[in-house]
Amino acid sequence: MKGPAKLVLVVIDGLTPTMLEASLGTSSTPALTALAERATLGRATSTFPSLTPVCLSSIATGAHPDVHEIPHLVWWHRGEGRLVEYGSSFGAARAAGLGRALRDTLVGMNAEHLGRSAVTVFEALADAGIRTASVNFTAYRGRTRHRPTVPFLGPVLGPERFFFYNLFQSERTGAPLSFRNRAAGTIDAYAAAVGRWLVTRDGFDFMLLYLSDYDYASHASGPDAAEAVLARSDEAIGDLVRAAGGVDEFLTRYALIVMSDHGQTSVRDVARLGDRFRHDADTLVAASNRAAHVYRLGPRAPGARALAERLDGEPSVDVALFREDGVVVARRDGAELRLDGAVLEGDSAVLDHPDAVARAAAALRCVNAGDVVVSAAETWEFEDLGGRHHRGGGSHGSLVAGDSLVPMLTAGLAGSPPRSIVDVAPAILGHFGVEAPGYALRRAA
Template structure:
């Protein structure tokens, strides 16, 4: 197949959708569009990155890299260069504590303009460099080659895909889509995305479209994982709108290959911890916590050594796996047992109890989290059922959350239609798959993983 005859590609990301929820819904035929796509494709499961939080996961999907390359460590983190907290919107309360204007600008502009690593290359950049037209709807890891001016002067200009549509704040064309933030609880954000997606498909206005639906995760946070069936049905209808805009399923699949995934899973929250309390008497120590992961930063020489900080969590029931680095050794600690990881030249040499990291793809994900230049000196993965309160003390008790290494937070559905090659086993395999489909060489880090 030549580049001229190769199908275009639509990548659908449904935030927070768990594999079991998708599989059960496909079985009972409550998702007609996704069920029809599954009949023409291959359905599987894959692991996401760690921490399994939306900014980290979406950056991994966009770049084909873990945080050691894309450098986005969490929803909230300490910027060592600027000596301040970066908060991407754990909650409205957390945004107010961090500074509402600063949070908005960090989330909407700076994450892509300054925080996303220079060594990482997004799908939008790689495909644009190859002369292909890219499009994105509401996707927050959007860095591309085309300059766009916001309708809100405060946000200025950013570089994104050629066809860039982002919550009415950046719009590459007049689509007639409704306001995205008019009533999120009733699905206004995904309604905006659905309208823009239909507009793009009607015009066949892209080679690659990243179509992001976020309302399912929002609803699951409130009511718990695998409960938001009504919202998932709306997601299916939004994808169905793309199919209808192309003239039906056969016409849609004649024109487009499809990947449908989630960025992370979710698990139920039964207890909440203020993990900063474990360090309240430690000098020059800062905790950045949100959802089901946390980072502990040493801010000066008077802070305790890293091992001591890690051992402070031995009696903390909310902490499951505690990760830290000692020289050239990476350590995972769990219930007093340790697993040491070292680069051996021929791979990663392990010493200790392998059960410490028995979660999906856990060694690779733990190493990447610790190697992220913006990570804390200690990284914490929450125990089952626990969530860490954010800067404002907000949490999702009685609902759902994510962020940990746990399988429930970390496994995502993976549906591919019309693509050659093996099923991706990780979200970082998605970008190389997309690039290979278009005959575009992956960045060096992606090419090494694919090999």
């Protein structure tokens, strides 16, 4: 293409800034070290809840949940009267209905749940005639129709070149099967092989490569204890660099963003949040990892304020959010902060987390959010539908800094590096001279 350099975005799921920063200059991250020496490395904020489906939708659309409408890993679909579960665990998927959960995760999130007023970076670039490619990224909605490789999934709309865990493959690449042995790294090995194939052919203007294995490993081992998997992530990025002919050649050909979608913090304690509401009629708790939604399902349910106050004194809860007379209310240990547009009233310490006011308000204004949205306290996690948790390992989803801060390594981008994951899509569009959606422009103003 003529004009700006092509661009590669690599998302390493769950990588914390501290882990990346400590690894640079060591033998485990030669590719990232070489790139960081020629790039800008900083930190950015995630969205809330800081959970993968929400975060990846924010990266793809440049929006928080109030626009893209994906509220959590698990949520109540008011229109269909059922739970949506995107794979908190196998037990949670089985509790929600395994077949339904698989379809929601693989197809439904993009085809049905992702907000129609949101514009993905794949859609905006395709409309401008710019070739897009995506590898394993779960918020993939685009303009090109793709048929699956398995009979139980229908066709989807994705990027022009679309590779999704061997389930959708726009071309034959010779990449290995992704699900052979996830613990051994086969999912990221598949992604790396496809990415290398695309770079070798210079087969895109924009490519998004998603590496998910780090998050999987750090859930088990803890947020900064998955060194071996970070080394595999580095090797995958190194494959791209070598396919282009080396670091300097790669950065001559491509602008680059390497980032995470959320952080992680250590889990020592586990709560069954639903126990707080077991005597309340018409009330449902959708909890997973370190965030939860509480829904009023009928007229017998207590009001939103009463439900939030029910969480006072609950050690697993840091902040409970609800709306009252059109105003967002954040409640913490009995203290409150009211968010009436740009006016804040009350105790500002209630939301002393990174970019917390904007993130909390956007989460609560999501059309699919619960009547109360809950952020977990440090060290705590909420059991999912299957009773699963990550005690002794890592988790994420809350407003706290450890869950909410991500590394942001950029090279070849005009302007300042993104300060939030919702700034990434507008930065990509700006790189190619494409106007960002109106909601992103209003936020920037």
